[in-house]
Amino acid sequence: MPAGPDAAVSITACPNGPLLVRGTFEILTPAGEVIPARRKTVALCRCGISTLKPFCDGSHKAAGFTTEPEAPTGEPA
């Protein structure tokens, strides 16, 4: 994978989708308890509507979530 070879953790920001996290990491609750990850690479929700938060469940696609900057308004194209 094209992560920096020496990074302990890499986070890939997927266009219009989740954050893919690879490497050695722990996901914690605010109280510091470990949220178990069922796989080595996880996808973290960033659209806000996953039913499996903090993990992605693909809902961003149905919701039309976009990470692209909004087109400028008020100016002629």
Added chain:
Amino acid sequence: MKRPEPRGPVCSALGALLTNREPDAEPGLIGVLRDRAGAAIRDTDDILLDEDLQAALYTAYELRYSGLEGVDDAWEWNADVLALCTAIESRFEQALRDRVPMPPLPAPGIDTVAAALFELTGADTGPSVSRYLAKKATDDQAREFLIHRSVYQLKEADPHSWAIPRLRGRAKAALVEIQADEYGGGRLAHMHSELFARTMRGLGLDDTHGGYVDLVPAIVLASSNMMTMFGTHRRLRGAIAGHLAAFEMTSSLPNRQYGNGFRRLGYDQSVTFYFDEHVEADAVHEQIAARDLAGGLTEDEPALVADVVFGASACLFVDSLAGAALLTAWTAGESALRPGPEPAPALGPAGARS
């Protein structure tokens, strides 16, 4: 696995050859097989729905996976069996090339190909087995759904694994990353085919690989055969990469519905875990498959972009035909299963139903 029951003259001729014990009879049996296959391939109305040809191809392909009971493993590389596969595949691939819709091709590259695949799979308006299962399916229909899916899901991931040594670099790393997770990441109990077997047992179904092959219609075999064809031909490595991407990209949301359907019918987590696991797993896999596998492959081999899109679109096309067969039967109050030699074995639920 058990040798599938013959569905027509080509299957019968293949079965006679594979189980023949008389060396002197072999040339004659080969001649019969070649003649019958030639006629069937020439005369078929629709090879995607051809029971005899799809079952014969499925039988021959199974030699590449778990083998066939009572059949010498050496038949896998027998020139006459390979010639049969080639003859059926040639017509099968042509039918797919003729009928699978092809959207405008993206420029090769990770962002362009991933965006094109997300658009293609997002626009998929195929019949929704998942919505039906979530809201309406009866217990018998849920069982029938598992029987259909078992043809592939009991060897889940295997057809795409053929592509690993045919890829390199980023695309290979991506495929291995996905497949390792499919196979449970080193934990047998988490292997997806094992999870599916547990779901089947929870509904009192036989989880033997191939246990229900004789009951599923040709289009379900065609869906599986297409993956094996794409996976076992290096020439089609673009198509198998595109197929996996589309498969993963149309999985998370339907699997949530499937899980909801089985919960609605009263099944507990031992049955629904397979589907719930896929919601989370495939939300990861679809990103890796669209970007690093499919997109990465076109960066490495730009000439493959058309086959990547073809494989993805073929996945949607064939699976929507298979889904339509189920929904058409169900909405008419019927079953899409073929009448078997004996009723589907009901072993008695393994206690999962609450």
